[in-house]
Amino acid sequence: MPAPSPADLLPALLADDPARPRITCYDDLPGATAGERVELSARVLDKWVSKAANALQEEWDVAPGSVVVLSARPHWRAVYWALATWAVGATLSLVEVDDAEVAVSDTLPGPDATTSVYLTRASLARSSDVALPPGVVDEAADVSGYGDFFAPWATPEPDGTALVSGSGELTYGELVDAAARRWPDLPRGGRVDVAPQSTQDLLLALVAAWSARGSLVVHVGGTDPAVRARRAQDEGVEHGLEVDPV
Template sequence: MPPTPAEVLAALLRSDPGRPRVTFYEDTPGPTSGERIELSAKVLGNWVSKAANALQEEWDLAPGSRVRLALPPHWRSLYWALAVWSVGATVVLDDGEADLVVTDDPALATTSPAVLVTLAALARGATEPVPAGAMDDAKELATYADQFSAWDEPAPSDPAVTGAGDAAYEDVVPQRDWGVGVRVHTAAGDLGAVLGTALAAWSLDGSLVLSRGPEPAGGRGSRLSAEGVTQEA
């Protein structure tokens, strides 16, 4: 049986916690344009643990719960998705009913309960007013523990993702014919596709290079070569 997302992350931490597993390029015009963020398995795992602890401790989320991720393809979206899967809940990728909304849109964060995510890498607090009742990801997430233990485990048939490529926990990790240790690049504009690509690469002890936004001047060729990309998705 294919691994669950939580098992994939645990395998990365056992394999090589210091190796880069996510490299993110922000090419979207705006104040964060030009950002390059690199996360090792250990750093990614810390972010996931903090977010998963918040999901359990603040909102009692567990198998059967639903979390809407109204976020763009981004490194922060990756740790929130893994956190949802760590507590055994369902990632909702459309505007369907949910127990919690995690979003970078202040207008959507007025839905209670909600988490307002600030995408800027060095943000220590939201740059927009935080609606009443919403958690400020940039300010508050760091207060949660770096270690996580789930209260309950999802059943293999429990829904892991819905709203785009619906999948249960037993088949949410795609099986691709890529080599072990693959370094995959994607510039997909769809969060569901990016999550699938990331899980597929990580399940092969690989890593993800994610570009968000229009192709940079001069193209991405030199970037992909410098990053040692071996697969385009």
């Protein structure tokens, strides 16, 4: 049996229980979004992923072999861009690389790429929260117009590169197993939480939780441990994921 791909995880959750919350994000970063709590079921998250994946595939011709740079703080919006990249079978890079087809960033200016996309964190945003330079795509305004259903034109090979980070590279055939090994023995179907130090931490935690058919509670922005503990109790968290400090 082939190794599971990160692109298989969300469809499996949709088949399992589309209405169950699969990611809950508390935003403690300074700024207008401080204090936001956003919860997404597999069904709702799939719509976000489909819109971003359709934009990548239809508008910017991203496919297996293409590279998408994601330069964003760990946040639920970063999650669906990562999942969209894996849905089209491209390489997600968390570090700047030459010749990327698309760069998605929550700061300006973003990494150089053929297409630059600005990500606004606010959950109800319908347009950018800053003035954008000419040519930069306003994700909040433009991506919502793409379809809610996605069908990839091609699928990646297991040895295709899925993730590039400061820690190295992981293929489509390696990523799920690598995340599960980092946090073994997660409760099957359990609710787990993490306070990620980086987007890499967030994505690997998500893959680990989802590969165990669970859900993830995320605390973004240096959350006070006492606040995290209180939220974990309120959210019914069964297991906390620890990450190495940066």
